[in-house]
Amino acid sequence: MKIDILGVQAFVAIADHGGFQKAAETLYVTQTAVTQRLRNLEDFLGVKLVERTTRSIALTSIGKDFLPQARRLLLELSSTLNEIRETGKARRGDVTLACVPTVGIQYLPQIIQEYSALYPDNRIKILDHASARVAETVLRREAEFGINLAGTNHPELTSVPLMDDQFVLVCRDDHPLARRRSLTWAQIQPYPLIFSGDVNGNRAVLDSYLGSKSLNLTLHFQYEVQRSSTAVGLVASGISAAIVPNLGIQKGSYPRLRIIKLKEPVISRQLALITRKAGHLSPAAQALYDMILRAK
Structure with a gap:
């Protein structure tokens, strides 16, 4: 049902000011407009x-009965709109973001601590998924934005490089x-390795480099x-060495672990912020999104 708010405003103004002209002046419209409303x-x-x-002018009996309800309707509407406006200004609300799991190990914790200090009442829900699932979650509006591996995106998503x-x-x-500070990829060929598989998109990144004609x-x-967290746990148990993204290692969690740089070539995966092209972030989500961008 369509609610005629302008008509209700005009009616209350006429009743409160005893005439159409004064009602028009209060509403900053013409007398003709008040009459039409x-x-x-x-x-x-x-x-x-x-x-x-x-x-x-005089109110009819129905008009007299309706006036208190009309005033209450306008008051409740004004209160609700002000609350939404103040919530937007204060950037209050809940935030849901999706990300590949390694982002939650090293990268996000400090940012979330800073965000929570500024907006202590805001709740944050993190959906840590494999790369393909992150994009799907944002597309389905289950998350307002995501942190994913950069690459070919769905046409309805926009991507901003992060790190x-x-x-x-x-x-x-x-x-x-363990005593080496750096190694070439060729030097680790003889050793058995642990690797996190296709589901997280890392394998495709490595294969595109290591399978090239030059290497x-x-x-x-x-x-x-x-x-990657499972791979790191297996390494800590002495199973084998592993290839993981640097963000997948929680500093200090396993004192016996050694992290060795790999070169010739240096291979990195790029992370990106993804959002829906037609979507609009809530004020609370926009504040977190901006904070992540500033931290890159």
Whole structure:
């Protein structure tokens, strides 16, 4: 049902000021506009609210009964609109974002701490998914925005580059390579490795480099897992060394781990912020989005 707010405003103003001209001045419109708004409301309701003569106006009995309700309606509407406006100004509300799991290990925690200090009442929901699922979650409006691997995006998504995350070798301090500060990819070929598989998009990034004609390297991936955190846990148990993104290693969590840079070539995956092209972030989400951009 269509609610004629302009008609209700005109009716209350006429009743409060005792005439059409003063009502028009209060509403900053012409007298003709006030007359038309009242007429539209009366036509919609199918009753007369105001009786008008050449010298005076008076509310009908229905108009008198309706006046308190009309005032309450306008007051509640004004209160609701002000609350929404103040919520927007204060950037209050809940935020849901999606991200690849490694982003939540090192990158997001400090940003979320800063955000929570500024907006302590805002709740944050993080959906940590594989790369393809992150994009799907944003498209389905389950999350307002996401942090994903850069690459070919859905035509309804827009992407803003965020940072590069370099692949490294992680091993335990008793591994034969543990004392090395850096290694070439060719130097790690003889060693069995753990790798997080296709589901997170990392394999495609590595294969595009290592499978090129200039390198044509075949690594010994003896173990395959779904998440980098699982790979790191296996390394800490002494199973094998692993190839993981640098962000996938939580500093200080496993004192015996060693992180070794890989070169020739240096291979990184690029992370990006993704949003729906036709979407608009809530004020609370926009504040977090901007904070992430400033931190890059």
